[in-house]
Structures are given as structure tokens and as C-alpha cells.
Amino acid sequence: MEEFYKLSIKEKLKGLTESTFSSLELTESYLQRIKKVDKKINSFITVLEDKAIESARESDKRYKEGSALPLDGIPIAHKDIFCTEGVLTTCGSKMLSNFVSPYSSTVVENFSANGSVVLGKTNMDEFAMGSSNETSYFGEVNNPWRGNYVPGGSSGGSAACVSAGLAAGATATDTGGSIRQPAALCGLTGIKPTYGRVSRYGMIAFASSLDQGGVLTKSAEDAAYMLKAMSGHDPKDSTSLNVDVPDFVEEITEDIKGLKIGLPKQFFSMDLPDYVEKSINESIKTFEKLGVQVEDVDLPHIDLSLPIYYVIAPAECSANLSRYDGVKFGYRCEDPRDLDDLYMRTREEGFGAEVKRRILIGTYALSAGYYDAYYLKAQKCRRLVADDFSNAFKSVDFILSPTAPDTAFSLGDKTSDPVEMYKQDIFTIPANLAGLPGISFPCGEHQGLPLGVQLVADNLNESKLLRMAHYFQLNTDWHEAWPEIK
């Protein structure tokens, strides 16, 4: 079937269970589509054709034996930040352009234990640092909705591949908005769960206290299937939460009537394009029609989020990226003269400009004499932002805002101005600082480019977020649109 990719995960599972089609057919149709389309998109760094076909065959066998797993035979893609045993795992960097991981991340193992077929590893901003996928060593990714436009980042490859129908869903990570912002720019549903919901073991670290794995899918329902497979306590990650994982799929149909949305006045006093405001106002109206209440809330410290983030994230990254020194794995410069030369040239040649910029910022922020003024102060302010949210959640269930300040922009538009680029994440960063779950889903378009709306909920309330997005999607059709790839 030419249009397998348009089926939801639920429909795919039904088709597989009822033997309407096999996982092999499904997988081959995706692989063919990747061959046909991805030249224009560049969403994959590695396509795992043979492995995918092999696991599709195993899935089909399990269906025949009646021992099918929850996501058996569903072809997905992993962001190339998740270590996969025996597979190139680059993190979008020259530094790891030759790194074949000796082990698999917990996320990869969880999907494999659920029977998913892995089509490949997706493109991303180098070490997840970027909002446009332009920092990747493996080339920029085109937004399927318009060529030469960015898909967002850092999970740009995952977003573009799902948006272009090259995978049923994709894993992604979100440190400051890297799932939600590309979801908005590519017309997808993207959820970043509560910090600790998804194991970080084997997920290559950018900023450890902010990084969280999640998913990019066409719909909230698809996201519920993926997130269910992905989540859970992991003894290998000390920051993993030891709590039960709700059945997101089952709970998604529960009523949303009577839930309350808070509109932070700080966000709504910002100067945003008319079409962004309009789409947000219409989303609010849709929710009101569904019986959701709306009120204003105050997040007095929210405007500190961006500066806090750009101290803490670089500080943590400066240490996390020290291991890339040319000694044990990854890129190594040619013929180092001595140890210092090995370190300096390996890191000079192996890292791209944005990564180096953040390592420098972080190293500075942690240096003797500056630590108190930057890192320590940022940590204290981070607490204030988290407290703002806790206070707000005493009276409302969600904080609603645009996901990104605008639609996708053209390639190269913001590369010369890092601060402009950093502003892409102004609405998404606060949830990372507070460790809260957030979701973005399509709520409109402008000149053919998608717009997204974001909801943030209190800790461990992913189920509520998925429900809100699901009901919204039952009453709108923004999420059903497919781009015409030129």
C-alpha cells in the first residue's frame, strides 16, 4: 500500500493483528519512502535497512504465533543521541562520526522489548545544541512543509522524518525545547515527559539536569503508544523516577471537562506575530468549548528562564563533553605531537562552532571567581522559576502558551546571531528548568507553515497532557495534514 504511512499507530497495530498487512510490508514501504523522499529532507544519518527487515520478519513471526508485543512491527526511528549497540551513534557530531556504540540505551532496549522495528537513526543538532538542526555535522535538514526551511531543533531529523511520513514515530530529546519546538515547526505532536520519567542511560548527555527523552508523532494518540513503551524506572539512572507508568493509551480518552488552563500574563504581553496570537486564541476557544476553564496566572520569574538556561546548560555540557578527548573513542586528530596537541586539535577539529561556544560559556561560568555569580545564582533563580510553576498549579492544571515565537524560518536565517536562535526556546525552556512535562501540538498554519500550541502540566501529569491534546485533535484537523514534499 502506497499510503501505509498515513495510518495511525492504532490502525497499524490493528492491520498487523488482523493480518491485513505484515510488518515486513509496512517496513519495506517505509524504507522505500525513505529512499525516495529523504534525499530532499536529510532526516536520517543512518538507515538500518537490513536490521529493520530482520526485526520486521521477527515481528511477523510473533503475530503468527500469537505472542505479539505492544508495539510489535511498528517502524520507528531513533534520534542519533540514543546509543544503539553495534550501530553508528553520532550525536550529530564529527567527534562521534566513527563511534559504533558497544551498548544500547535503555530507551532503545525498551522499544526493542516492545517489538518496534527501527528504521534508522535521525539527524540532529550537534550534541543536541541548536534550534534549527543546522549545527549537525551531517548536514542541514529540510522542513518537509517547505524546502530550505528549518525543521527546528535539536530533534530536527526526528521531526522531519515523522512529518514526511518516513517513520510511524520517532524518539527525541528535549533539554530546552528540542522536542516541542520542532514539533511546532513541523506540524507534529511532541511530548517531553517529567524529568526522570524516561531513563537517560545511554542517551548522550548534553545538560544532565535538563535532558529528557520523549517522542515526536503525528497525533497525541500515537504519542501515548510510544511514551508508554519508552517510560519507566531504570536502576541504571539515579535520577530516574521510581513510580508506576500509567497506561497512557487507556487514559487518553478520559474526560477533560472541568480542567483548568492558566494563561501566564508574562507570555501574553510579549510582542508576537498576529497569526501566532490568533492561533493561540482559537486554541483557547476550542478548549473552552470542550468544557475547559481558563484563567490568568502569574509566573513572575519566567523572564529569567533564558539567562538561567544559558548558564546551567553550558556549564553541565562543558563537563559532559570533556570525555571527547581523542583518547578512547571517537574522532582523533592526525599525528598529535604530544598530549596537549592531541587534546587541542581533536577538540578543535571534532566539535562544531556552537558546541565550542557553549563549552566556552560553561567553562567560564564554572571558573574560580565566577561560580557564585553565574552558576550558583542561576541555580537559585531556577528554584524561583520552579516555585512559580508550583504556585500556579495550585489553581490551574496547565500553563498554555505558543510553543515557538513564530513559524519555521529559512535555512541560514539565524545562524549568524546565536541570541536570536536561542530565543526560539523562550516558551519551552521554563518546563525544563522546573523538570515539568510539556506537550506541543499543531494549532494552525501561516502561509503553509505549521504553528504549535504548548501545554505544561505539574509533575507526572503526562496523561493529562495527552488527553488535552487528544481531545483537541478530536475537534480539529491541523494534525491530520500531510506536507506535499517538493
Added chain:
Amino acid sequence: MSNWEAVIGLEVHVQLATKSKIFSGASTLFGSPPNTQACNIDLGMPGVLPVLNKEVLKMAIKFGLAINASINSPTQFARKNYFYPDLPKGYQISQLDSPIVEGGFLQIEIEGERPKKIGITRAHLEEDAGKSLHENFENHSGIDLNRAGTPLLEIVSEPELSTSEEAVSYLKKIHSIIRHLEISDGNMAEGSMRCDANVSVRKKGSDELGTRTETKNVNSFRFVEKAINHEIKRQIKILESGEKITQETRLYDSQLDETRSMRSKEFANDYRYFPEPDLLPVVLDKKFIESVKNEMPELSEDKKNRLITEYKLSDYDAEVLSVDPNLSKYFEEVVINSSNPKLAANWVMGDLSAFLNKDNLSILDTRVDATNLGTLLARIEDSTISGKIAKEVFEEMWLSQKGPDQIIEEKGLKQVTDSSEIEKVIDKVLEKNSSQLEQYKSGKEKLFGFFVGQVMKESKGKANPEQVNKLLKDKLKE
């Protein structure tokens, strides 16, 4: 020298005797082929995360309680950042703020001086690095990461030590504590206990501290003493010539018996410590600390006091025996069979220790077990043999590993206590040495000892010496 005084502080790194590493499940066994005991976590592979080994918390808490320190809760890990090939992640997981142990002390004793209290600022947990191998690699260095991730407890003293002798005494005390607590084997040759010495000198009576140097990685008591002495002399010489001490890190060369500069302060690392985001602060509740306390063996200080009150041992004997938990255990087993603790202490510290030293054995490998030594001493006490014969029996026990009674029996070493038997020997001796007898009788009473010796010789040492004395005196009066 007399115008100057030294101020010394020690940083002691103790390898904790856990089966697996501090943040991974890999084994900590010493001496395996390079890089066979380093898992993905120890290698710092992309994406790996540390998980704290609970056992190290217990060990650190035991140490903290033993030195009267407070246990911080929550205790926090931090990243210490620096680049070195044997440091796989480019940072070491250590502790800065809220170390697990803070503010303790111990007491050192130097013969002829009053005991001195030495403050312990802190003891914190951290992971060890790997090893760089500079031999056998032409133009290259090898890296062995087996040791990477081995748990260390870094114990930092206050700068309250004044001489190398005090420093060694402090180190020996730490060594004794960690072995008593069974938290480390304390094997200095294998690097289980390593010491950095911070040394400065100042004019006697001055309140200000001089510029200090840090001498790294000294790995025996003797070298610590020598390195500190060398450093004190070197610094005094510099100061007396009117120059200044450079704050720097130095290395002790045991072959040349000197310290030399490794790096000066300008090249010192800025470690950029910050809280380790991969590990949450560890809460140690009172119940947990209490349960650890209940697991603790008797500490050497308590043991020493008990040996003094229970066995009426001298302060010195109790000190020597309590330093090594295995030695004091052996002593107490000897006393079960022998009713004379003082005699038992003398034998354990004297003959037994001498034989152990001669064969280079530890008390755990002794060739005469405590029960047999106790029986031997009981034979002295019940006058079956003399102390002198006992030494002979002991040697035979050591060599043949037979029991004392069997040896006494086989060799016919049983002491002669029958007066008529002894009198016969005395008569024989006096008859043989008639000229000496005459001299004695004419007033040369010093010859009494000569007669005793001859009687003992004639009886092959078996005659009971006290009886010999008494009977001989009676005879000579005749």
C-alpha cells in the same frame, strides 16, 4: 633548625575494600590484566551514568563514627574537572560541599610525650582514576583503566602535626582504624593507602602560616617520614638564605631521598567543581547511621582501654596489641588457655612477633596457633617446664607444628621438681668443682651464679630454677 617549626597537614587516600566499583558493577580486584576490569561506565562511554554503590556509604560512615565526626545528610557529590588520559570522563566524581564526614579527631601517642589530639577536617568519597603506563610503549603511553572507579575515601587532617614523627604516628593511627573497621586492607605497597603531605615552616612562636608545598603520593610510612624531613630541611634552607618558598606540588623520589617540583601554582588546575547532576544528594537518616554503627567492630582506642582494665596490661602493651586487630584477637585467644595475661602479652609481642618477622609472615599466617601457645604458657605456669625450656619448645612448635605437650613428652623436657633428684645433681657439681667450692667458702660469694649455671647445665635445663636456688643455698651453708 631550632628557630623554626613545621606545620604539617596530611591528605590520606584510602581505597575502600568493596567488591565492585563506586559507580559501576565492575570488579575492584587488584592485579588483573590491563583494562579487563573496566566496564562502559568506567570507560566514560557516551551516555553512561553513575549509580552509587551503597557499601561505600556504610564504610565512610563507620570511619566518621570512629573519629568522632559528624555525618552530613544530605551528602552531595560533585564533579572535579581536569583533563588527563587516565581520567576517562574528563572529570572525577568527588565531593566538595557537604562531604560525607566532617569535623572529627583522633589522638596520637609518641613515647615520652603526652597524647596529642589531631583534628580531621573532613573525609569525602571519590572515584580513583586509572593508571598511565609509560614503560614498554615507544613514543606512546599506555592507559590501564582497571583502577578507574575504585572507591576512595580522602581523609584531610587539620594542619596540626609538627614533626615527621607525629605525621607517621597519625598515619599509623588511620591505618589501624581502617583495618579495624575492615573498610580497607590498608596495603600501602598496592596503593590502598596513599598520602599527600602539606608542609610549611615558620619561625617558632609565629601565628602566621608559611607558604606550603604539597608532596604527592608518598606510599610508605618510612617515605612519609623521609619526605617530610627533607621538605622541612629544604624549606628552612631557602628561608634562611632569605628567599621565598614557591607554592607548588612536589614529588618524593625515594631513590634519591628528595622531593622535586612537579608543578607550580600558576599551572595549578582550576577544577571548576559543581554538583554532580547525575547523582541526587544522598539522604542518610538516623536509622541508617544507627544500623551501620551496630555493625561496627570494636575500635582500637576502645580495645586498648579494655585490654588495660580487663587484663591489667600496661599502657604500652595494650597500645601495641590493639593497633592490629588480628594481633589482639590472637592475644585474647592465648589468654583463654593461659591465666597470666602479662606473660601472654610478652610472648605475643616478643617471641611470636620475632618468629613472624623472621619468616616475613603476618599474624594470620602464624605457624603456632593461639591455643597451642596458650597451652605452652600454661606449662610454664604449672612448672612443667621453665621459661627457658619453653623457648626451645616454641621453636620446635614453630618448625614441626606439633603441640607443646607432645614436644615436651617426646624430648623429655619435663622439668625436674623432685628435690632428691636435684640434690644429686648439686652434689655431683660441687664434687666436680671443688676448687670453686673452696673459693666460695672463703668468701667469694659471686660464685653462687656459677654453681646455679653448672647445675642447670648438668640437668640439661630441666631442673626447676627456683628449687635449684633454694637447695643450692642450703647445701653451700653446710
